[in-house]
Amino acid sequence: MSTPKMKPNFIKDIIDDDMKTDKYGGRVHTRFPPEPNGYLHIGHAKSICLNFGLAKEYNGLCNLRFDDTNPETEEMEYVESIKDDVRWLGFDWEDRLYHASDYFEQLYEYAVQLVKKGKAYVCDLSMDQIREYRGTLTEPGKESPYRNRSIEESLDLLERMKAGEFEEGARVLRAKIDMAHPNVLMRDPTLYRIRKKDHYRTGGEWCIYPTYDFTHCLSDSIEGITHSICTLEFENNRPLYDWILDELGVHHPQQIEFARLNLSHTIMSKRRLLELVEEGLVSGWDDPRMPTLSGLRRRGYTPESIRNFCDEIGVAKANSIVDIVMLENSIREELNKTTPRVMAVLRPLKVVIINYPEDKEEELEAVNNPEDPSMGTRKVPFSRVLYIEQDDFREEPPKKFFRLAPGREVRLRYAYFVKCVDVIKDEKTGEILELHCTYDPATRGGDAPDGRKVKSTMHWVSAKEAVEAEVRLYDYLFTKRDASEVEEGKDFKSNLNPNSLATLTSCMLEPSLKDAKPGSRFQFERLGYFCVDTVDSTPDKLVFNRTVTLRDPWEKIRKQIEREK
RNA sequence: UGGGAAGUCGUCCAACGGUAGGACACAUGACUCUGGAUCAUGGAAUCGGGGUUCGAAUCCCUGCUUCCCAGCCA
Numbered sequence: 252m253s254t255p256k257m258k259p260n261f262i263k264d265i266i267d268d269d270m271k272t273d274k275y276g277g278r279v280h281t282r283f284p285p286e287p288n289g290y291l292h293i294g295h296a297k298s299i300c301l302n303f304g305l306a307k308e309y310n311g312l313c314n315l316r317f318d319d320t321n322p323e324t325e326e327m328e329y330v331e332s333i334k335d336d337v338r339w340l341g342f343d344w345e346d347r348l349y350h351a352s353d354y355f356e357q358l359y360e361y362a363v364q365l366v367k368k369g370k371a372y373v374c375d376l377s378m379d380q381i382r383e384y385r386g387t388l389t390e391p392g393k394e395s396p397y398r399n400r401s402i403e404e405s406l407d408l409l410e411r412m413k414a415g416e417f418e419e420g421a422r423v424l425r426a427k428i429d430m431a432h433p434n435v436l437m438r439d440p441t442l443y444r445i446r447k448k449d450h451y452r453t454g455g456e457w458c459i460y461p462t463y464d465f466t467h468c469l470s471d472s473i474e475g476i477t478h479s480i481c482t483l484e485f486e487n488n489r490p491l492y493d494w495i496l497d498e499l500g501v502h503h504p505q506q507i508e509f510a511r512l513n514l515s516h517t518i519m520s521k522r523r524l525l526e527l528v529e530e531g532l533v534s535g536w537d538d539p540r541m542p543t544l545s546g547l548r549r550r551g552y553t554p555e556s557i558r559n560f561c562d563e564i565g566v567a568k569a570n571s572i573v574d575i576v577m578l579e580n581s582i583r584e585e586l587n588k589t590t591p592r593v594m595a596v597l598r599p600l601k602v603v604i605i606n607y608p609e610d611k612e613e614e615l616e617a618v619n620n621p622e623d624p625s626m627g628t629r630k631v632p633f634s635r636v637l638y639i640e641q642d643d644f645r646e647e648p649p650k651k652f653f654r655l656a657p658g659r660e661v662r663l664r665y666a667y668f669v670k671c672v673d674v675i676k677d678e679k680t681g682e683i684l685e686l687h688c689t690y691d692p693a694t695r696g697g698d699a700p701d702g703r704k705v706k707s708t709m710h711w712v713s714a715k716e717a718v719e720a721e722v723r724l725y726d727y728l729f730t731k732r733d734a735s736e737v738e739e740g741k742d743f744k745s746n747l748n749p750n751s752l753a754t755l756t757s758c759m760l761e762p763s764l765k766d767a768k769p770g771s772r773f774q775f776e777r778l779g780y781f782c783v784d785t786v787d788s789t790p791d792k793l794v795f796n797r798t799v800t801l802r803d804p805w806e807k808i809r810k811q812i813e814r815e816k
Numbered sequence: 817u818g819g820g821a822a823g824u825c826g827u828c829c830a831a832c833g834g835u836a837g838g839a840c841a842c843a844u845g846a847c848u849c850u851g852g853a854u855c856a857u858g859g860a861a862u863c864g865g866g867g868u869u870c871g872a873a874u875c876c877c878u879g880c881u882u883c884c885c886a887g888c889c890a
Contacts, residue, residue: 258829258830258838259829259830259831260829260830264832284890286889286890288889288890318890320889320890321889321890323889324889324890378887378888381887381888382886382887385886386818386886387818387886388817388818388819388885388886389817389818389819390818391818392886419888420888422888423888425888432819433818433819433820434818434819434820434885435818435819435885435886436819436885436886437819438886441887441888442888443888444887444888445888446888460888462887462888462889462890463889463890464890466890467890483821483822483883483884484883484884484885484890485884485890486820486821486884486885487819487820487821487884487885488885488890489820490820508821510822510883515827521890522889563828563829563839563840564828564829564839564840565828565829565830565839566829567822567828567829567830568821568822569821569822569823569828569829569883570821570822570823570882570883570884571827571828571829572827572828573827573828573840574826574827574828574840574841576827576840576841577827577828577839577840577841579840580839580840580841581840583852583853587852587853588853592850592852618849621848621849621850621852621853622853622854651851653851654851662849663849664849664850665849696849697849698849705849706851707851708848708849708850708851709850710850774850774852776850776852777850777851777852778850779852801850801851801852801853802851802852802853803851803852804851804852805851806851807851808851
């Protein structure tokens, strides 16, 4: 299977130029460099598809590298989840699984080299002092009093930092660049800091850890990366990336920045997602409302649909917010073609077919997928007592409501025409308890021999054989299109959608669903795509997640009617 | 008020000096045993102002708006 070519974008333009000029000997080598401090989300998927996709398109390679230089936040659990998610998305790093922490020794040697070259020094200023000395965006900084200490002294101090002789925060290693540089990142940035914390991989071996800026460029260099693709906020770091590599005279990949993905009605900040998890506002990183890959997976999204989405949204340098309906479109598109149809009633309304014999029961043939005849047919039982959707009946139908109403005839899919003859209500509350209908035996299978038409076809489930299940309906996690746009004095959680989850407990499914396996997907006709929850579903008590609704013109009409009232 | 970057249909992305195009969304119609799917049709954009050019989204000047940077986070 050949993957279609990535749409044109500015990164491909750059690579094309590099190929023409033979900048890297015709090589393309990228990497996906997550920090294992959280779960991957759909924004990472964009980066993964880009990096692995580019490598594939140019017959190159893409590494998976954990950017693990901060022992405070990183954990093995995250490493495992990230590997799972990348694999699930459909990408393969083969034998190229790397860790920045693998390079600690080498990185330290580079640091020593820089000191020896007079391009780095150990600074005894406190964190606050360093901040003061840095100056501001508009004013230059001033040089640290330790800036010009001898190379020998810095070397000695660095050695002793490494040996654990100093407290956290007592000293750092800094690059010696230019305290008056208009880019504040170039004002003698920190290269190493002391952290007396065990690292999830190197344990207690190190008590000094290299910073991102020092680590990232050199890791890229060590791995022979050609195009180091990152997000826009690192544009300011590029001069430093280049400076370090140039001073050390090592292989020099090209850093290219693109705009990270923002999706409407959700957030992409790992810090904030973690906050939702920790405060129990969602059930976990894999809550089906989360934009995480594990959340989307549990929700019923497929890897292919996410890859298609990433292709569709393109790559550019302009900050933007992609409407989440594009994501929904991508999953509908796939599931429409691949998913078996099935009948399920979410909010049951009992219907008695009064002229259908008490003990009679028959099986009717239903098509599994009209998009794919090879998926065949199945039998669904029909009997005197059925359930239909509460929404499919209106005692006083508004205009354009074509479904069941008193005196009106509709088709029960694959079954019969039925006509509503009576509405049974609770005498006290007025609540509709059940409907009495008659059926026309001549319409078996769903067609009337006399050619008469109905305006609506409805799904239904035979009461006797029905399988009861729980169904979870999801809506957007945040109410605002730009979920990060918060009112003065409030935080992002004030934008949470209080109705993002609705749990329905007495849903009635057709019996063919009885043995549905966790993770399997179905279209509940007229309702949407659903998948069996992989965490909470059991054979005795099935739990379904709604992945996405079907397009629903009636919903639009309904809202319009409501507005006109 | 320093430095870096970005502004194209409602949204996202193309067009690389030569007819502004695609996807999603929207609207209308056809078809339909899912108000699904499918098909057809339509509306819809170059941040403003100058300039160069036969010709500018693209090149130049200028203004405006938005985003990023003052972690020993990444």
